[in-house]
Amino acid sequence: MRLTTRTTTDSPRVAPIPSPRCFRLTAAVALAVATMTACSVGSSPHGKLARDKRILASCDAAAPPASDIQLDGTGSSNSKTITEERMAAIEQIVRTTAICSGRVRVSVFAGSSAATATLFDGLLPLHGATDNARLKRVAPVVDDAMTEIRDAYGPAVAGLQGKGSDITAQYRLAGEWINQVGGNFRLHLLVLTDGFQNVGMDLSKRATSKKEAAELANKTDVPKLPGASVTVAGLGRVAGSPPRSDIVEGLVNFYDALCKKTGAAKCVSVTDYTSEGR
Template identity: 80%
Template sequence: MRISKDTTSETAARIVAPAPRRVCRTLVGMCALALATTITACSVGSSPHGELAQDKQTLASCDTSAPPASDIQIDGTGSSNTKTITEERMTAIEQIVRTTAICSGRVRVSVFSGSSAATATLFDGPLPLHGATDNAKLKRVGAVVDDAMTEIRDAYSPAVVGLKGKGSDITAQYRLAGEWSNQVGEGFRLHLVLLTDGFQNVGIDLGKQAISKREAAELANKTDVPKLPGASVTVAGLGRVSGSPPRSDVVEGLVSFYNALCKKTGAAKCVSVTDYASEGR
């Protein structure tokens, strides 16, 4: 499998409120979250024909040589554990699951807290669409996604309650993503999606004050992460916390740090943003 060595990054510092209609964002080469290459917003109404048309567009853009292995990791610590933020994350997860299913990939969804050991898996497996034709398969997407999301939602709260340890060790999740990608095999492309406020406080503390791009790069350079060549890495929800939001310069420092950390992994696509707006293909 040929792997591009080009690495791009995008930054943003805006929070997008949930739209009144279902929104999908078309992303080239990734199933993740408002964030890893050129995204074209497209509104899909409640009409099943409109949804089917969008699913066909997603299918047409799938990389058949390397289906997505979408690793979605949710920060389960209290700093961002609110009903509103959880629902924003679940909406984003649903779009990723849908795109991954259409593209014949597999999904792992987990929740974490203070270490790589303090992690609980909510869902892990393929999302098979049975049918003799593309249309027949696409008509099953809704049911497959609903089943997966029911399993994820039902497991979420008990998993959060059962997490052991204190603090938020976000950077440790990169290693777990690399290990899972190796288990899945070379036939898939890793799409790591971290849904987190970004406030790492285990080993390093990113919540005390704003840091410059230079300081962020130096800190990332000292942080141990695996090589993830060819992967897409998305960190979404930066600065989205319960209570009063952090200053904009603090959030900008978080964006700089996670972009620099992604660059260190050698990933093909790096996106670090504040919102949870979901993206398709």
């Protein structure tokens, strides 16, 4: 299945990442965090520092990122391959958020807003008197955060209560979280899910046209998220046999319409991960 993205934005288009080999969620992650820059800058320490400096230069000091990353913990997309792809995406967002002096929350969800477990929530401070000194602390800060996230993931998924997948409820939780965070943070919401909502509606039964998707979205309660960036990635990406392309296109239609209802500044719906080496 080819990668399909739909984007609406009030800000300049983010430059594409030239090397998807860095991780399979390249397109989604590049658009999920607007400050993301190219990952193909070399593997040497000098290359990494140069990349981090470019990220730092693109940070919005007036509105640091509050990156809310939500993982669908239900069985339909629960496979080792998908989990590793998601973890690679999370690591890149954590790195960018740290460089931009932001905050990250990572959680896993299932059948309701109550069936949610937080894996990580906190600021990612980089102490130091100069930019170079602070950037040298990026790697250990990211490593510590990712170790905490990875260690908590398995037990959290195993402990989720209830059946089904309530994806739309996560928008409300994101709205509540950014209000609690306060300050001048800008919300970057990334939902990693196959998109098959089955609580209150069932999006897996048949293809949904743009008109039907808009009607469903209008009936769905979501908060207003002005200024936010919202990405839903992995639509149709399941552990078993892939769904029909028209059903996946219906998922894109629905999540495009749902994001539009939130009033977010940037909306991205991604139907598949990029192919290795593409």
